[in-house]
Structure formats: structure tokens, C-alpha cells
Amino acid sequence: MGWFVDPDYEFARLVFQRGLGAVYLVAFLVAVNQFRPLLGERGLLPVPRFLERVPFRRSPSLFHLHYSDGFFAAVGWTGVVLAAAAVAGVPDVLPLWAAMLLWAVLWALYLSIVNVGQVWYGFGWESLLLETGFLAIFLGNAQTAPPTLVLWLLRWLLFRVEFGAGLIKLRGDPCWRNLTCLRYHHETQPMPGPLSWLFHRLPDRLHRVEVAANHVAQLVAPVALFAPQPVATVAAGVVVVTQLWLVASGNFAWLNWLTIVLALSLVDYRWVFGVTAPAGGAAPSWYQGLVLAVTVLVVVLSYAPARNLVSRRQLMNYSFDPLHLVNTYGAFGSISRDRYEVVIEGTRATEITGDIAWSEYEFKGKPGDPRRLPPQVAPYHLRLDWMMWFAGLSPRYADPWLLPLLRKLLGGDRAVLRLLRRNPFPDAPPSHVRALLYRYRFTDLRQRRETGAWWQRSLVGEYVRPVSLRPAHGRTR
Incomplete structure (x- = not known):
């Protein structure tokens, strides 16, 4: 035939x-x-x-x-x-x-x-x-x-x-x-x-x-x-x-x-x-x-x-x-005009006050530190990083997994920490973690030359209030 x-x-x-x-x-x-x-x-x-x-x-x-x-x-x-x-x-x-x-x-x-x-x-x-x-x-x-x-x-x-x-x-x-x-x-x-x-x-x-x-x-x-x-x-x-x-x-x-x-x-x-x-x-x-x-x-x-x-x-x-x-199949039927990123921070302070120091967790792929050049990741797929982007679009994308993620960070879960680029608490886990929402924008040429940063970011507000393993609380915006 x-x-x-x-x-x-x-x-x-x-x-x-x-x-x-x-x-x-x-x-x-x-x-x-x-x-x-x-x-x-x-x-x-x-x-x-x-x-x-x-x-x-x-x-x-x-x-x-x-x-x-x-x-x-x-x-x-x-x-x-x-x-x-x-x-x-x-x-x-x-x-x-x-x-x-x-x-x-x-x-x-x-x-x-x-x-x-x-x-x-x-x-x-x-x-x-x-x-x-x-x-x-x-x-x-x-x-x-x-x-x-x-x-x-x-x-x-x-x-x-x-x-x-x-x-x-x-x-x-x-x-x-x-x-x-x-x-x-x-x-x-x-x-x-x-x-x-x-x-x-x-x-x-x-x-x-x-x-x-x-x-x-x-x-x-x-x-x-x-x-x-x-x-x-x-x-x-x-x-x-x-x-x-x-x-x-x-x-x-x-x-x-x-x-x-x-x-x-x-x-x-x-x-x-x-x-x-x-x-x-x-x-x-x-x-x-x-x-x-x-x-x-x-x-x-x-x-x-x-x-x-x-x-x-x-x-x-x-x-x-x-x-x-x-x-x-299909993608990007709509285009976001603004970029919002969820940034997770932790502290070892036992009481939450306005002047305590917070340290930021860094992800492998998604924007975090404004001075870090966005990395080449593909064809590898960083699944958590991608879902963090969706979380920035709407809290409903984060409802099933974000609070469990925060609790894993509070417990110092090694498997979860391996998904991250930098853990600011290598010796012992923090007492509290929280999530903030930032608006990110690429710097222009002048800002890039003056600051060395690829991004500029401005705080939008609290995304998840401070969470501790002691009381079961925390909510998304």
C-alpha cells in the first residue's frame, strides 16, 4: 500500500x-x-x-x-x-x-x-x-x-x-x-x-x-x-x-x-x-x-x-x-498592563511591631530582587514560580496552596526550601512569615545606569498578614 x-x-x-x-x-x-x-x-x-x-x-x-x-x-x-x-x-x-x-x-x-x-x-x-x-x-x-x-x-x-x-x-x-x-x-x-x-x-x-x-x-x-x-x-x-x-x-x-x-x-x-x-x-x-x-x-x-x-x-x-x-490551545487572549508580584518575607521577632526587620525569600525564576537579571529558565519549568505570577493576578489562584506554602516555610521544610533560590533563615526557621504585593516595572535606561537595577517596585499593600505556627491565622487580600 x-x-x-x-x-x-x-x-x-x-x-x-x-x-x-x-x-x-x-x-x-x-x-x-x-x-x-x-x-x-x-x-x-x-x-x-x-x-x-x-x-x-x-x-x-x-x-x-x-x-x-x-x-x-x-x-x-x-x-x-x-x-x-x-x-x-x-x-x-x-x-x-x-x-x-x-x-x-x-x-x-x-x-x-x-x-x-x-x-x-x-x-x-x-x-x-x-x-x-x-x-x-x-x-x-x-x-x-x-x-x-x-x-x-x-x-x-x-x-x-x-x-x-x-x-x-x-x-x-x-x-x-x-x-x-x-x-x-x-x-x-x-x-x-x-x-x-x-x-x-x-x-x-x-x-x-x-x-x-x-x-x-x-x-x-x-x-x-x-x-x-x-x-x-x-x-x-x-x-x-x-x-x-x-x-x-x-x-x-x-x-x-x-x-x-x-x-x-x-x-x-x-x-x-x-x-x-x-x-x-x-x-x-x-x-x-x-x-x-x-x-x-x-x-x-x-x-x-x-x-x-x-x-x-x-x-x-x-x-x-x-x-x-x-x-x-491558545494563550494571552488578554494582556496585563501592570505587573504585580507577591513577595514573601520572614522574621524571627516574637512580637509583630512596626519596626521589626523582615527578610525576603528569593525565588529561582520569578522577579524578586530588583537588581537581579531575570534568568533563562526554559525549557525547564519552575512550577511554583509560575503560580506565584498567577497569585499576583488574583488571590483566587493562590487559595489552595499559598497558606500551606507559608506554613512549610515556618516549619523549615527542606523539600519546599529547595524550590527557592535563597532562604534568609538557613540556621533556623522564622517565627512569622508574611506576603506583600508589589507593583514591578522595568527600569528605563537612565535608571538602569544609575542604580544597576532591572526593576523598580512599589508596595501595593499586604497580601497575607503575618502568619505563625502558633495561632492558625492569615488571609489573602
Whole structure:
């Protein structure tokens, strides 16, 4: 069945699978490093409590069978090993069925983590990794040429990622339509990077060009992905360049890198570099039947996401099924004009008076010390830092976990403290902690030269009043 496979995309599959393996590797390392303080048995939002109230059918996960911190660690490290094997090309030397099993186990393990991850795993790139990882199961290995149907499903996924993001902007904040959103976005985005100050200080005309180019990349180029080659390759190149621009201007975990990996899956490398990979053999009949069945499944499940694209009430980053097989995507339908940061402080004073000294906890990624250059974090994902940004937008985002976080700091919890960059109380925990709300703004060039600071900040008010382990008190604003 010559129509079933496309040997021209053998090299594209190689690039795609290695890149996806690398993204999986980062994702599992993040899980291994952060699950215990966030989700562990003594974490801020413990998995066992979640499993008690959420049934398997709503959130399928291996952890419904058994949960312990040791088991979670085993799942995470298994994912790390399998992802490293995928990066090394191990699936290509395995039998076809074994290669598919490796990708299926990766997907099932990460699905199990996401489905118990609660707010810590509520980001669009989690569903994107799961949907991409599910399709990768059926892309095969070096034993057979890539199946054409799966290649088209990858195009459909990339189209939804980009076109959905473009539409949500046009339907959302007016600043996207009048080309002014990037006057604010580089400063108010969740996790600025080391170049964000420079991007924010670009002339307004260039900010308008940025927005216009974004509209082209997210509303025009995605349609061209379905065109014949080399037009599809050019469209994929536009996506790659746009995503690299986003990589340079901020930190969005592995969202941009995974989008790049998807775009590289439909590049005709013969046309770009004149390179090809050895073509695989004929596809076994059982494999053909499986790919056909999966294609039908994805087409059926695509109805709701496709309807969402044309809906006036378009949803962002929403999964219509608990397996995250076909999702809807999008980001920044609205842009914050002001940046608010929650700053946590502690003191060893036994009585709270107006003249006591408070010391500030420093986070690894989010803005804190105004003189600290925003770090490059992505593709790594600092989950607590991201949720602290949401907390600055509204206290409702902080309700489930912020007071537990403060109590962990009062108890000197080592696992939680490892999530931070600096603990001002290394010898013994403080007697009280509190949270303040500040407004942050990038300094201008003159202020930067005079003070050496990247940020200027002004106190808005108290976010959580002083908390002690003795009385159970404290409230958000």
C-alpha cells in the first residue's frame, strides 16, 4: 500500500522523535525534582487527598492503583530513562512493536503525572506534550517509512496550536488588533528572561511590527501548512522563527520548543538541505490497521476542538477528554498592563511591631530582587514560580496552596526550601512569615545606569498578614 507511507519524511521523523524525546526528558526531570514539595504525601497539594475525591474515570492515572512518594519517584525516573533512550535513537533499533511500546509507556507515565498534578500541571504545554506523545506512538521507527496519515495528524495539531493562539488574540484584548500589546507583554509576561528588558525597550514601531508578524505567523502560516511542498516547509519555517523569537524574549517552559519540534516534522529536508534518510520497509498489516483506527479516533475527537476554533466563546488550553488526546490551545487572549508580584518575607521577632526587620525569600525564576537579571529558565519549568505570577493576578489562584506554602516555610521544610533560590533563615526557621504585593516595572535606561537595577517596585499593600505556627491565622487580600 504505497499510499500508506511517505519515505520522503524519514529524516523529518528522525528529527521529530529525537526532539520529542528531549522534551519528554526535561518534563520528567521537572517532575522528579519538584513533585515531593508540590504533590507528595506531605506536599502543598498532596496527591493522596486528590485521589480520594477524584475517580479514575475523570482523571486516569496509575496512581489510582497505588500512591507513595517512592512510587512517584520510580515513575518519574522510568520516564527519564525512556526519554533518554528516545533521544539516543533506541526505538530505531527495536522491533516496530517494541518501539511503539516505548513511546506508549512514556505517554502513559506522563499522563499519570499530569492527571494528578492539579494546578501545578494546569498549563497548556502539558496537554500539548501528551497529544504529541500520543501521535508519536504511531509514527513508527526505521523499520517502516512514516505513515502519511500520522504526518497529517501532526499538521492538524500544529495548525490548532498556532491558529488557536492567533484567533484567541483577535477575539480578546483590543491591543492585539491595534498592534499595541507588546508595549506591555514583555514586562508583564509570567516569567521574563535575560533579554526581556531589551525587548521591552524596543521602539514602539518595532513592537507594532512584532504584533503584526505574530498575526501572520499564527493566522496565515498555519493555513499554508497544508499546502504542497515547498510551501508547507516555508510555513513551518515561519513557525520556527516565530517560536525562536519567543524563546529569546521570555520563558515558557517547553511550549516553544515542542512547537518547533512539531514544525520540524513536516519540513521537506530534501528541499532545504538536500539530505535524506534510508527508507524503511513495507508497513505490516497490523500496523496499518492500527494507524487507520487511531486516525478515525482523532478525527472524531477533533469535532469539539474544531468547533471551539470557530466559536465566539473560544476556550484556551482546554482538554475535552481525560486522556488529552485532542485539545484546544491558545494563550494571552488578554494582556496585563501592570505587573504585580507577591513577595514573601520572614522574621524571627516574637512580637509583630512596626519596626521589626523582615527578610525576603528569593525565588529561582520569578522577579524578586530588583537588581537581579531575570534568568533563562526554559525549557525547564519552575512550577511554583509560575503560580506565584498567577497569585499576583488574583488571590483566587493562590487559595489552595499559598497558606500551606507559608506554613512549610515556618516549619523549615527542606523539600519546599529547595524550590527557592535563597532562604534568609538557613540556621533556623522564622517565627512569622508574611506576603506583600508589589507593583514591578522595568527600569528605563537612565535608571538602569544609575542604580544597576532591572526593576523598580512599589508596595501595593499586604497580601497575607503575618502568619505563625502558633495561632492558625492569615488571609489573602
